[in-house]
Amino acid sequence: MSHKSDLIADDILGYLKAQEEKSLLRFITCGSVDDGKSTLIGRLLWDSKLIFEDQLAALESDSRKVGTQGGEIDFALLLDGLQAEREQGITIDVAYRFFSTDKRKFIVADTPGHEQYTRNMATGASTADVAVILIDARKGILTQTRRHSFITSLLGIKHVVLAVNKMDLIDYDQSKFDQIVAEYLKFAEQLNYGSITAIPLSALRGDNMIEPSANTPWYSGPTLLAHLEDVQVEQDAIEKPFRLPVQWVNRPNLDFRGFSGTISSGRVKPGDEVIVTASGQTSKVKDIVTFDGNLDVAIAGQAITLTLEDEIDISRGDVLAHADAKPDFADQFEARIIWMHEDHLLPGRPYLIKMGAQVANAQISDLKYKVNVNTLEHVAGKTLELNEVGIANISADKALAFDPYDQNRHSGRFIIIDRFTNATVGAGMVNHSLRRATNIKWQEMDINKGARAYQKGQKSVILWFTGLSGAGKSTVANLVEKKLHALGKHTYTLDGDNVRHGLNKDLGFTDADRVENIRRVGETAKLFVDAGVITLVSFISPFKSERQLARSLVEKDEFIEVFIDTPLEVCEQRDVKGLYKKARAGEIANFTGIDSPYERPENAEITVNTSDQTAEEAAEAIVSKLEEFGVLGAWFPEI
Amino acid sequence: MQPNLTHLRQLEAESIHIIREVAASFERPVMLYSIGKDSSVLLHLARKAFYPAPPPFPLMHVDTTWKFREMIEFRDRMAAEYGFDLIVHINQDGVERGIGPFTHGSSLHTDVMKTESLKQALNKYKFDAAFGGARRDEEKARAKERVFSFRTETHRWDPKNQRPELWDIYNARINKGESIRAFPISNWTELDIWQYIYLEQIPIVPLYYSAKRPVVERDGMLIMVDDDRMPLNPGETPQMKSVRFRTLGCYPLTGAVESEAATLPDIIQEMLLTRSSERQGRMIDHDQAGSMEKKKQEGYF
Numbered sequence: 001m002s003h004k005s006d007l008i009a010d011d012i013l014g015y016l017k018a019q020e021e022k023s024l025l026r027f028i029t030c031g032s033v034d035d036g037k038s039t040l041i042g043r044l045l046w047d048s049k050l051i052f053e054d055q056l057a058a059l060e061s062d063s064r065k066v067g068t069q070g071g072e073i074d075f076a077l078l079l080d081g082l083q084a085e086r087e088q089g090i091t092i093d094v095a096y097r098f099f100s101t102d103k104r105k106f107i108v109a110d111t112p113g114h115e116q117y118t119r120n121m122a123t124g125a126s127t128a129d130v131a132v133i134l135i136d137a138r139k140g141i142l143t144q145t146r147r148h149s150f151i152t153s154l155l156g157i158k159h160v161v162l163a164v165n166k167m168d169l170i171d172y173d174q175s176k177f178d179q180i181v182a183e184y185l186k187f188a189e190q191l192n193y194g195s196i197t198a199i200p201l202s203a204l205r206g207d208n209m210i211e212p213s214a215n216t217p218w219y220s221g222p223t224l225l226a227h228l229e230d231v232q233v234e235q236d237a238i239e240k241p242f243r244l245p246v247q248w249v250n251r252p253n254l255d256f257r258g259f260s261g262t263i264s265s266g267r268v269k270p271g272d273e274v275i276v277t278a279s280g281q282t283s284k285v286k287d288i289v290t291f292d293g294n295l296d297v298a299i300a301g302q303a304i305t306l307t308l309e310d311e312i313d314i315s316r317g318d319v320l321a322h323a324d325a326k327p328d329f330a331d332q333f334e335a336r337i338i339w340m341h342e343d344h345l346l347p348g349r350p351y352l353i354k355m356g357a358q359v360a361n362a363q364i365s366d367l368k369y370k371v372n373v374n375t376l377e378h379v380a381g382k383t384l385e386l387n388e389v390g391i392a393n394i395s396a397d398k399a400l401a402f403d404p405y406d407q408n409r410h411s412g413r414f415i416i417i418d419r420f421t422n423a424t425v426g427a428g429m430v431n432h433s434l435r436r437a438t439n440i441k442w443q444e445m446d447i448n449k450g451a452r453a454y455q456k457g458q459k460s461v462i463l464w465f466t467g468l469s470g471a472g473k474s475t476v477a478n479l480v481e482k483k484l485h486a487l488g489k490h491t492y493t494l495d496g497d498n499v500r501h502g503l504n505k506d507l508g509f510t511d512a513d514r515v516e517n518i519r520r521v522g523e524t525a526k527l528f529v530d531a532g533v534i535t536l537v538s539f540i541s542p543f544k545s546e547r548q549l550a551r552s553l554v555e556k557d558e559f560i561e562v563f564i565d566t567p568l569e570v571c572e573q574r575d576v577k578g579l580y581k582k583a584r585a586g587e588i589a590n591f592t593g594i595d596s597p598y599e600r601p602e603n604a605e606i607t608v609n610t611s612d613q614t615a616e617e618a619a620e621a622i623v624s625k626l627e628e629f630g631v632l633g634a635w636f637p638e639i
Numbered sequence: 640m641q642p643n644l645t646h647l648r649q650l651e652a653e654s655i656h657i658i659r660e661v662a663a664s665f666e667r668p669v670m671l672y673s674i675g676k677d678s679s680v681l682l683h684l685a686r687k688a689f690y691p692a693p694p695p696f697p698l699m700h701v702d703t704t705w706k707f708r709e710m711i712e713f714r715d716r717m718a719a720e721y722g723f724d725l726i727v728h729i730n731q732d733g734v735e736r737g738i739g740p741f742t743h744g745s746s747l748h749t750d751v752m753k754t755e756s757l758k759q760a761l762n763k764y765k766f767d768a769a770f771g772g773a774r775r776d777e778e779k780a781r782a783k784e785r786v787f788s789f790r791t792e793t794h795r796w797d798p799k800n801q802r803p804e805l806w807d808i809y810n811a812r813i814n815k816g817e818s819i820r821a822f823p824i825s826n827w828t829e830l831d832i833w834q835y836i837y838l839e840q841i842p843i844v845p846l847y848y849s850a851k852r853p854v855v856e857r858d859g860m861l862i863m864v865d866d867d868r869m870p871l872n873p874g875e876t877p878q879m880k881s882v883r884f885r886t887l888g889c890y891p892l893t894g895a896v897e898s899e900a901a902t903l904p905d906i907i908q909e910m911l912l913t914r915s916s917e918r919q920g921r922m923i924d925h926d927q928a929g930s931m932e933k934k935k936q937e938g939y940f
Contacts, residue, residue: 016904098828
């Protein structure tokens with residue numbers, strides 16, 4: 001049972017030998033304030049005889065002073081750490097507890113049950129292999145139970161113990177227990193658990209904690225401790241493909257060049273062919289070097305140093321894999337995100353992400369939806385607040401090596417850091433990459449337009465939106481830009497009205513001024529194209545010659561004319577800005593379509609009509625055209 | 640089938656991962672070396688982490704000038720044997736003011752010669768990361784300490800505002816002047832430490848082993864008379880007793896336990912059969928409930 005084995009007194013050497021073979025299990029306990037979680041952990045520490053006399057004396061005196069068990073020992077007091085929490089009677093952070101039996105050493109992440117501390121639960125769950133979810137038998141499955149279950153499954157925990165506590169308070173009623181278990185199993189169908197073990201308990205009375213309880217003759221399953229000792233988790237990481245995130249390049253002298261890191265999954269042997277994910281270079285493992293001598297094989301969890309047969313360029317952040325089982329390598333991916341900071345997540349804002357030893361600048365390009373952690377419902381949202389969970393596309397400034405988290409829990413996980421405060425603001429788990437990794441080899445080149453666009457994974461172009469006032473140019477351009485942004489594209493919009501507020505505020509509406517207006521906008525757009533940006537220009541630009549002028553400023557395939565072909569009657573009917581009315585009333589002169597002509601484009605690259613399709617559909621059509629034109633794919637410039 | 644890693648090998652690998660991560664992420668790391676058993680394990684792990692190279696950072700001992708003489712001898716012997724770069728820092732200001740545990744009490748002495756001294760040294764050498772050998776099982780306040788524990792420019796720890804720490808990914812971002820304390824053996828227990836010392840045959844200060852030593856009993860604690868700076872009360876005569884130490888610090892503040900345990904297995908056996916936790920031998924913890932937490936906020940390790 002506990003480590004107080006008889007061997008200690010009789011044969012300490014034999015005991016020590018046996019102890020060397022112990023395994024390690026990390027688990028998390030989740031429960032609400034009154035579920036008896038602290039009592040449960042306190043009980044495990046107590047029964048494994050890890051409470052010392054001085055701690056016991058302190059516990060007894062504390063139990064009398066602030067205990068909630070009427071002077072009896074309050075196991076919960078063993079666990080509270082920080083003084084302020086102690087006075088408030090709540091645990092507000094993740095605390096790690098340790099106990100040990102003859103079979104296993106246990107690390108318990110003790111996390112609070114309060115709603116506002118989803119963050120802490122996620123933190124505790126991240127390193128746990130098993131979740132013990134506490135339920136008060138009197139109350140059954142509560143909102144918190146669902147939340148705790150969802151968060152632990154989000155973090156990839158596969159093994160769950162449903163600890164139905166306080167059975168003593170319902171007279172060890174089997175039917176109530178069965179009812180709770182049935183309800184939970186039904187709920188858990190939507191979660192990705194591998195095993196669920198339900199145990200009727202009383203942590204306070206010790207029922208089914210260590211010894212099978214006489215009060216539950218109808219229960220034939222394992223006790224809590226027996227289950228924790230036996231549940232098998234270690235093989236999970238070893239069976240996955242080999243990954244070694246390089247933490248440190250070890251170069252004590254010119255003759256030795258080793259790559260140090262902890263094998264996150266799989267196994268490796270000398271002679272294995274390995275590939276550097278980013279560069280695609282391959283070599284063979286020469287030696288697995290450790291302080292204790294070279295190894296014949298190394299497995300997940302071991303911190304080792306590899307030397308290779310060939311001199312290839314590898315640095316911190318590279319991920320080594322077997323050549324025939326590479327991880328994904330992409331700069332855009334979909335991930336689930338848990339937000340952990342008071343400052344909201346802002347899509348488009350630059351953050352740092354740290355994934356293993358890889359660090360990149362990144363932004364959330366599209367928050368697809370939020371998940372209500374209590375009901376698991378999908379909710380639309382523009383930001384994530386503290387303790388909210390969302391599914392989002394992430395766009396990084398360089399490609400990262402990872403596996404989808406659900407396939408390999410030891411890969412595809414990252415933290416999000418605020419670049420200015422340095423706070424850890426979120427955590428994420430990759431669902432899948434958004435673009436198949438291509439074996440892009442870096443080509444030496446001068447930094448030119450092509451290089452800049454290439455870096456952004458796009459071809460820089462001008463999208464010139466033309467059409468009558470009220471045709472929907474700005475609306476559609478805005479939607480197109482949002483879609484491109486969500487795809488991780490770098491964009492900018494030059495809006496007719498906005499430019500007239502600054503750069504062109506000295507220009508009126510005479511023909512000369514109109515031409516100058518277009519020339520300036522065209523030149524500005526050209527600079528943006530040179531910067532590698534997809535530039536959206538939204539201008540009535542009624543005259544062919546003006547549009548031709550703009551077109552002539554850039555390369556032939558860099559100008560895409562988008563004609564928003566909405567009939568005059570429709571535009572006039574909409575009259576969003578009230579301008580048609582004023583023009584009809586003679587209050588505005590030279591108004592396009594009324595008393596100034598609009599010259600329809602004859603060969604526009606893209607034509608859409610917002611009278612028989614919605615702005616959303618029009619934007620969708622434009623984006624798919626851009627895809628067709630190769631604007632959005634990886635762009636290989638001429639060298 | 641490949642055998643799984645034992646708990647000690649898992650703990651070892653986790654610690655090496657943390658040590659490498661700190662070395663790779665910070666410009667000027669230092670390993671605080673307290674000469675105790677936890678420090679011995681930490682140093683051993685650092686040697687493993689960078690083998691065949693030596694650890695790429697110096698070791699620093701903040702010497703209060705009241706350490707056991709055997710500790711200082713051991714420290715200098717280890718430095719010579721392993722060839723590590725050792726910095727010894729003493730708060731000269733405190734020395735000039737004559738600060739000591741007998742004249743000024745344990746609290747002020749610890750504050751000036753340990754806490755202040757450590758801050759002085761970190762500022763002097765501009766270290767941006769300092770390894771410490773603290774374990775989460777030592778004390779309740781430490782159960783919630785992060786592995787990478789952020790410190791402000793004035794070396795303060797804010798328990799209400801810690802960075803969440805997920806998986807094995809540590810946030811190493813700091814601004815100029817700020818620093819982190821890194822605790823690679825956070826998840827080890829006292830028993831793990833002893834088993835590992837035994838398994839790996841790591842050298843430790845002989846004070847951990849029982850021997851006849853001159854002690855006096857004060858406030859229920861056995862204090863070793865390590866040098867003639869210790870004032871004896873009228874009628875007080877040091878007794879030679881078989882004692883050893885479960886934890887090492889300033890000799891006037893460290894209680895010995897009566898013991899016959901002269902080998903590692905003896906020590907482990909004794910530890911498992913006795914019923915008092917190791918910090919009981921430290922006077923600074925007894926001041927008041929939550930005292931360790933207060934000290935940590937001020938910058939004590």
